[in-house]
Amino acid sequence: MSTTLLAMNCRKVFLTLGGGRGVTNAAFGSHFVSVPRRSIIDLSYSTHFMDFKGSSIPSSMKKLVVTKLSQNFREAVSLQIVPVPTPGDGDLLIRNRFVGINASDINYTAGRYDPSVKPPFDAGFEGIGEVVGLGLSASARFTVGDTVAYFGSGSFAEYTVVPAKAIVRVPSVKPQFLTLLVSGATAYIALKRLGDLAEGQTVLVTAAAGGTGQFAVQFAKMAKCHVVGTCSSDEKSGFLKTIGCDRPINYRSEDLAGVLQREYPRGLDVVYESVGAASSIWPSTAWPRRRARFFLPHFLSDYGEAMADMLRKCGSGELVCEVDVGEMTPEGHFVGLESVYRAVDHMYAGKNLGKVVVQLPAAVESKL
Numbered sequence: 001m002s003t004t005l006l007a008m009n010c011r012k013v014f015l016t017l018g019g020g021r022g023v024t025n026a027a028f029g030s031h032f033v034s035v036p037r038r039s040i041i042d043l044s045y046s047t048h049f050m051d052f053k054g055s056s057i058p059s060s061m062k063k064l065v066v067t068k069l070s071q072n073f074r075e076a077v078s079l080q081i082v083p084v085p086t087p088g089d090g091d092l093l094i095r096n097r098f099v100g101i102n103a104s105d106i107n108y109t110a111g112r113y114d115p116s117v118k119p120p121f122d123a124g125f126e127g128i129g130e131v132v133g134l135g136l137s138a139s140a141r142f143t144v145g146d147t148v149a150y151f152g153s154g155s156f157a158e159y160t161v162v163p164a165k166a167i168v169r170v171p172s173v174k175p176q177f178l179t180l181l182v183s184g185a186t187a188y189i190a191l192k193r194l195g196d197l198a199e200g201q202t203v204l205v206t207a208a209a210g211g212t213g214q215f216a217v218q219f220a221k222m223a224k225c226h227v228v229g230t231c232s233s234d235e236k237s238g239f240l241k242t243i244g245c246d247r248p249i250n251y252r253s254e255d256l257a258g259v260l261q262r263e264y265p266r267g268l269d270v271v272y273e274s275v276g277a278a279s280s281i282w283p284s285t286a287w288p289r290r291r292a293r294f295f296l297p298h299f300l301s302d303y304g305e306a307m308a309d310m311l312r313k314c315g316s317g318e319l320v321c322e323v324d325v326g327e328m329t330p331e332g333h334f335v336g337l338e339s340v341y342r343a344v345d346h347m348y349a350g351k352n353l354g355k356v357v358v359q360l361p362a363a364v365e366s367k368l
């Protein structure tokens with residue numbers, strides 16, 4: 001059995017599970033508590049204002065709200081029409097252009113990150129878009145029209161207020177940059193802080209063609225390791241070859257344990273377990289005793305440096321940032337907040353190749 005083999009031979013395993021406590025409050029939720037507002041653009045006395053492109057910002061918007069705790073995303077989350085939020089003194093109002101889907105979205109809707117947070121609360125962990133409004137303090141570093149991204153709660157909305165200190169500047173509003181905020185950063189920091197990779201080591205990555213796995217494969221290759229990647233289709237295997245994976249294993253057509261026994265009799269040096277809560281292919285009873293867990297919000301001190309390095313590598317083409325915008329699905333591209341449900345289903349059916357991304361309309365129609 002594959003898991004037993006790995007348990008016996010593997011020297012180090014670490015998990016990047018979507019679990020843990022306090023993601024909302026401890027990591028970034030605290031940025032979203034109500035603070036006295038002193039915004040330079042005050043939406044309270046005007047129905048709308050003009051943004052940098054001259055299109056109006058409506059007084060109301062769509063957003064996805066968790067109204068019931070459930071692992072079933074469709075049951076937990078409802079689409080609501082709410083007022084466009086007003087940025088506080090240190091905040092930016094961002095018009096989201098792309099939002100990222102994470103396997104952890106359903107851990108969040110199930111209330112696993114912080115049991116003290118009760119519905120209703122906002123959904124979505126990451127977005128990329130343009131600044132359309134900002135507070136006085138925030139205007140010291142940002143201006144309307146800046147292209148920015150963020151890792152924080154409440155991104156499944158047409159507009160999100162984000163503290164300026166949580167913002168990552170991006171060269172343009174490309175979905176490829178969005179892939180770095182959670183998925184890229186997780187693989188980068190986990191491998192750097194816990195992987196202890198060395199040239200010539202053998203590294204196995206699970207869900208290797210997914211949002212996070214694609215980066216683990218590439219960073220392990222950059223560390224001159226031999227990389228084995230598991231996935232569920234030949235198409236994904238083909239993609240893994242293009243990003244340097246030495247031995248893609250489609251576990252639906254090949255016996256994972258058999259391949260590892262035959263081709264890696266000396267075992268593996270590191271297993272980057274990117275499936276975890278999402279899968280039962282490695283039962284928890286079979287985990288080796290020596291393992292390390294990684295949870296991104298616990299490593300935010302490494303975040304800025306990781307983002308800067310990845311943005312440079314992504315911009316230069318050194319790092320492939322594959323996005324899955326649903327173009328191959330029967331209903332087509334994931335466009336609009338309504339399609340977030342479909343995008344979550346797509347991921348949980350294991351059909352995604354790369355990071356699942358939903359596009360939001362460039363300009364939200366004003367009803368004014």
Ligand SMILES: NC(=O)c1ccc[n+]([C@@H]2O[C@H](COP(=O)([O-])OP(=O)(O)OC[C@H]3O[C@@H](n4cnc5c(N)ncnc54)[C@H](OP(=O)(O)O)[C@@H]3O)[C@@H](O)[C@H]2O)c1
Nearest residue numbers: 016017018102103210211212231232274275279295296350
């Ligand atoms: N700890 C952290 O800070 C952190 C941060 C980010 C992500 N994560 C974790 O990393 C993992 C990957 O997250 P992601 O957002 O990048 O997702 P993803 O890898 O883009 O998508 C999930 C993938 O898991 C694989 N999978 C295997 N068994 C599955 C099953 N029974 N149901 C659904 N999918 C299954 C599928 O790939 P194949 O079909 O090819 O196997 C699927 O494409 C998740 O467990 C997530 O919680 C943790």
